Amino acid sequence: xxxxxxxxxxxxxxxxxxxxxxxxxxxxxxxxxxxxxxxxxxxxxxxxxxxxxxxxxxxxxxxxxxxxxxxxxxxxxxxxxxxxxxxxxxxxxxxxxxxxxxxxxxxxxxxxxxxxxxxxxxxxxxxxxxxxxxxxxxxxxxxxxxxxxxxxxxxxxxxxxxxxxxxxxxxxxxxxxxxxxxxxxxxxxxxxxxxxxxxxxxxxxxxxxxxxxxxxxxxxxxxxxxxxxxxxxxxxxxxxxxxxxxxxxxxxxxxxxxxxxxxxxxxxxxxxxxxxxxxxxxxxxxxxxxxxxxxxxxxxxxxxxxxxxxxxxxxxxxxxxxxxxxxxxxxx
Amino acid sequence: xxxxxxxxxxxxxxxxxxxxxxxxxxxxxxxxxxxxxxxxxxxxxxxxxxxxxxxxxxxxxxxxxxxxxxxxxxxxxxxxxxxxxxxxxxxxxxxxxxxxxxxxxxxxxxxxxxxxxxxxxxxxxxxxxxxxxxxxxxxxxxxxxxxxxxxxxxxxxxxxxxxxxxxxxxxxxxxxxxxxxxxxxxxxxxxxxxxxxxxxxxxxxxxxxxxxxxxxxxxxxxxxxxxxxxxxxxxxxxxxxxxxxxxxxxxxxxxxxxxxxxxxxxxxxxxxx
Numbered sequence: 106x107x108x109x110x111x112x113x114x115x116x117x118x119x120x121x122x123x124x125x126x127x128x129x130x131x132x133x134x135x136x137x138x139x140x141x142x143x144x145x146x147x148x149x150x151x152x153x154x155x156x157x158x159x160x161x162x163x164x165x166x167x168x169x170x171x172x173x174x175x176x177x178x179x180x181x182x183x184x185x186x187x188x189x190x191x192x193x194x195x196x197x198x199x200x201x202x203x204x205x206x207x208x209x210x211x212x213x214x215x216x217x218x219x220x221x222x223x224x225x226x227x228x229x230x231x232x233x234x235x236x237x238x239x240x241x242x243x244x245x246x247x248x249x250x251x252x253x254x255x256x257x258x259x260x261x262x263x264x265x266x267x268x269x270x271x272x273x274x275x276x277x278x279x280x281x282x283x284x285x286x287x288x289x290x291x292x293x294x295x296x297x298x299x300x301x302x303x304x305x306x307x308x309x310x311x312x313x314x315x316x317x318x319x320x321x322x323x324x325x326x327x328x329x330x331x332x333x334x335x336x337x338x339x340x341x342x343x344x345x346x347x348x349x350x351x352x353x354x355x356x357x358x359x360x361x362x363x364x365x366x367x368x369x370x371x372x373x374x375x376x377x378x379x380x381x382x383x384x385x386x387x388x389x390x391x392x393x394x395x396x397x398x399x400x401x402x403x404x405x406x407x408x409x410x411x412x413x414x415x416x417x418x419x420x421x422x423x424x425x426x427x428x429x430x431x432x433x434x435x436x437x
Numbered sequence: 438x439x440x441x442x443x444x445x446x447x448x449x450x451x452x453x454x455x456x457x458x459x460x461x462x463x464x465x466x467x468x469x470x471x472x473x474x475x476x477x478x479x480x481x482x483x484x485x486x487x488x489x490x491x492x493x494x495x496x497x498x499x500x501x502x503x504x505x506x507x508x509x510x511x512x513x514x515x516x517x518x519x520x521x522x523x524x525x526x527x528x529x530x531x532x533x534x535x536x537x538x539x540x541x542x543x544x545x546x547x548x549x550x551x552x553x554x555x556x557x558x559x560x561x562x563x564x565x566x567x568x569x570x571x572x573x574x575x576x577x578x579x580x581x582x583x584x585x586x587x588x589x590x591x592x593x594x595x596x597x598x599x600x601x602x603x604x605x606x607x608x609x610x611x612x613x614x615x616x617x618x619x620x621x622x623x624x625x626x627x628x629x630x631x632x633x634x635x636x637x638x639x640x641x642x643x644x645x646x647x648x649x650x651x652x653x654x655x656x657x658x659x660x661x662x663x664x665x666x667x668x669x670x671x672x673x674x675x676x677x678x679x680x681x682x683x684x685x686x687x688x689x690x691x692x693x694x695x696x697x698x699x700x701x702x703x704x705x706x707x708x709x710x
Contacts, residue, residue, distance in 0.1 A: 119453050120514035149659055153641045154483070176516035181444065181454040181484055213446070213453020219565065220455065222468055257450075352515070 110204040111380040114231045116266065117240035118259040119212030122286045122333060124180055126240055127207055128158035129333045129366045130373055134188070137370040141409035142193045143377075145205070151186035166334050166364040169357050183230075184209045190377070192405055203384060205376070208234065216262040224266070231270035235383065236280040236376055239263060243288035243330065244339055244353055247304050253342075253350040254308055264312040271316075271324070278323050278432055280379040282372055283309070285330040290339040292330060298423030302328055306427075318428060325429025327375050329422075335365035368422050374413040375424075375433060381406045382435035407436055441575050442470055442523040443560050444484075444503075447567010450513050459570040466566060470523060473632045474499040481637050481650055484521060488639035489543050491536060491623070493528060494632040500524045500536040502543045507557030520560045520568075524579060530590070530622075531581055537618045538584040540636060544615035552578075593621045600698075602665040603647055606640060606656040610664070614638070614654060624653055669701060 115123040131147070132155075138145045147155075161177040190203040208230060214223035231237050245257035254260065271279065283305060285291075291301045305328060306313060317324055341354035385403055388394030397403065414434055426433065446454045457464050469475040474492055478501055482488045490501040503521035510518045524539075526532040542548030559574035593599050598621050604610045614636070623635045637647060638656045647655040648668055669679040679701060687694030 119450050120512065120516065150483075150641050150643055153659060154485075157486075157641070176514045178485065178517045178519060179446065179454070179512065179514075181446075181519065181521075182479075184485075211453040213451050213455075217451040217453065219466065220453075223455075 109201055109384065110206070111236060111376065111383070112234040113205065113207045113236045113238060113376060114234040115207060115209045115238050115240060116215075116227075116231060116263060117212055118215055118257065118262070119179060120176065121212060121240045121242050121258065123212065123238075123240045124158055124184075124209050125162055125177060125333050126238070126284060126286055126331060126372075127186065127209060128155045128162060129331065129369045131155040131186075132159050132366065133370045134373060137373050137413075138190075138377075140412045142405040143409055144191045144193060146189045146191055146202075148187040148189075151188065151207075154184065155186060162334065163364045166336060166357075169337060169355075180209055180211045182211065183226075190380075203380065205380065215266060216259055228266055228269045228273070231266065232273035235278070236282065236379060237267070237270075238282045238284055238372060239267075241283060241285040241305065243285040243291050243301060245350065246285065246308065247291055247301065248339070248342070251304065251308060256349050258308075260308050264309065264316075267312060268316055271320070275320075276323070278379075278383060279325070280375065280429075280432065281317070281324060281326045282375055283326070283328045284372055285328070286333045288330045289332050289335060289337060292332065292423065293338065298330070298421075301330060302423065302425055313427065321428040323429075323432075325379060325432040326427040327424065327433075328427065329368065329371040329375065329424040331369050331371065332365075332367040333369070335367055336362035368424075371422055371424055378410050378413050378433045381410050382432060385435055410434065410436060438527055439576060439579060440471070440525040441570070441572060442467065442525070443568075443570050443575070444521040445560055445568040446512060446518055447564075448512055448518075448562055449567055452567025455566060457566055457568075457570065459572045459575060461572050464564065464566070464570060471497075471525060474501075474523070474525065477632075477634050477650070481634060481639070481642060481646065481652065483639045483641040485519075486640040487543075487549070489540050489636065490634070490639075491540050491636040492632060492634045493623075493626055495626075496528050498526050498528050498532050498536055500539060502539065502552065502556075505553050505556050507553060510557065510562070518562075518568075520556055522556055522560075522575065524575075526579065531584075532579075533623065534584040534588040534590065535579050535581055537623065538580075538588050539578065541587075541615040541619045544611045544638065548615075587619060589620050591621045593624060599624065600667045601648075601651060601653055601669070602667050603644060603652070603655040603657075603660045603662070604665045605660045605663050606638065606658045607663065610656050611638065613665070614656065617654075 115127060117123050134145045158177060165177060186207040188205045190205055210227055214220060214227045242257045245253045285301055285305060288301060292298055317326055336358050337355050338358060340356040343351040343354060345351035385406060389398055441459045442456050443459055444454055444456045446452055456467050456470060458467050470478055473494055477490060477492050482490050482503065484503045486504050488503040492499040501523045505520045506517050512518055542552055555578060559571045560568055563569050626633045634650050635653045637652045640658050642657040642659060644660045647657060667680055683698055686697045
């Protein structure tokens with residue numbers, strides 16, 4: 106990982122919702138960083154692309170009952186989305202901005218045997234990224250005891266790719282965030298959010314317990330569900346001729362229900378906690394950085410970690426840190 | 438001799454977007470488009486939305502028309518499937534006319550609708566990669582007889598036509614650009630080994646990126662000015678200062694202005710037309 110920079114790879118099969126998650130996360134970036142003395146400034150192209158995707162998603166939700174199309178167009182080529190984390194307070198000298206880059210990849214690169222070179226690219230991308238977000242289709246994960254889970258979430262391919270990538274960069278600190286989306290039904294009132302977590306841990310048991318747990322010193326793992334649209338829930342499903350899922354039958358919670366994402370700020374909170382901790386550790390390892398830290402030059406970053414880690418009042422966000430707490434909270 | 442490449446995806450979940458090279462006898466997946474055009478596409482085109490790019494290398498001409506959306510063609514998740522097509526042809530005046538005709542066609546709604554129909558008939562679902570292409574139909578779009586009827590071969594000899602210009606993407610500017618490339622030839626390269634990006638029309642691309650690539654004509658939503666403005670290759674603010682000086686010189690005395698312009702171009706552009 107290059108100094109002052111965190112690359113975040115988005116990982117998941119085609120159609121799982123990687124770009125939509127990023128667009129919804131981006132929509133609340135300002136709200137999230139406004140809690141602190143930090144500003145997340147987007148590259149104009151990144152901002153324009155994510156706003157365009159968010160608006161398409163919003164339009165899709167608004168016209169849900171009348172539109173024939175069920176999804177926003179898929180990603181055709183890898184796309185970078187760059188942001189600069191700027192510090193409002195300058196204590197000592199000119200503090201360089203911290204760069205955060207999300208990389209969105211066509212999900213077909215994951216498992217198509219005819220595209221081995223693309224899978225190799227994906228492995229290198231995850232290996233060279235400090236953080237990886239694994240996007241999970243919650244409907245497929247939980248419905249009918251996970252009958253359609255392998256088909257839609259491709260757990261074996263995702264796990265295998267993570268292992269191949271982490272084996273290539275075993276000494277570096279990493280953050281792995283599982284983000285179950287399409288979880289509006291699973292997190293409806295009256296349902297226990299822990300069921301979602303249990304199902305996720307169960308299907309990724311091999312990756313989590315056998316591969317990642319022994320790496321807990323270097324790898325933090327988090328689960329943080331996001332309701333990307335908020336107002337569309339499960340209504341049934343249609344099976345194809347081979348017994349697989351053909352299509353989910355979804356419905357809006359009410360005819361005029363607007364798009365209302367929830368928990369979309371959580372992945373960014375974890376990313377920034379990890380990023381800042383990594384930055385502070387590197388700073389403290391140098392004489393000038395240590396001196397700067399001693400004089401309070403990093404108080405803004407430390408305060409940001411505290412605020413991102415703090416519980417919110419009335420908070421019912423079903424997040425869980427599975428391992429690597431020390432990589433997300435380096436304050437003593 | 439033409440080489441044709443298409444990008445699309447199949448219905449199935451794993452048949453994601455990829456480029457295939459299409460010939461009369463075979464269809465082969467390729468990781469990248471041929472150099473130097475692959476880099477032009479990666480750095481200058483937002484391929485997820487309808488875009489056009491026209492480039493010229495040492496001995497080839499390149500045209501990309503991206504994100505053609507055939508009605509009703511969706512993938513397993515109900516998402517619109519898009520098609521992009523690239524033609525790489527020998528660098529000749531006839532071929533230039535054909536590519537100018539196709540680019541102009543893609544710039545207006547009616548022409549794009551015709552192209553969408555033709556391309557969706559040429560690129561269909563099925564085959565090894567989830568989509569398959571008919572070389573004969575795609576090659577037939579390179580219609581010289583039709584190009585001779587609609588394209589004129591006037592040399593670009595006026596001030597506005599020989600200089601680099603950018604504008605914000607809009608129906609008006611697309612229409613102006615279509616008219617220009619139908620009437621006038623596009624600039625030649627200054628040396629035989631050089632490659633040159635002639636035209637980029639894309640939804641999301643920064644003005645600086647188009648300037649850095651010395652794009653002759655560029656339209657993007659991220660360019661601030663609504664109408665054409667001429668830029669000079671040196672980075673801001675030097676390039677903008679030169680543009681201002683040029684504008685003033687032309688207002689004061691057109692002859693002096695044109696003389697000043699030719700000096701600047703010989704220094705910064707070193708390109709003939």
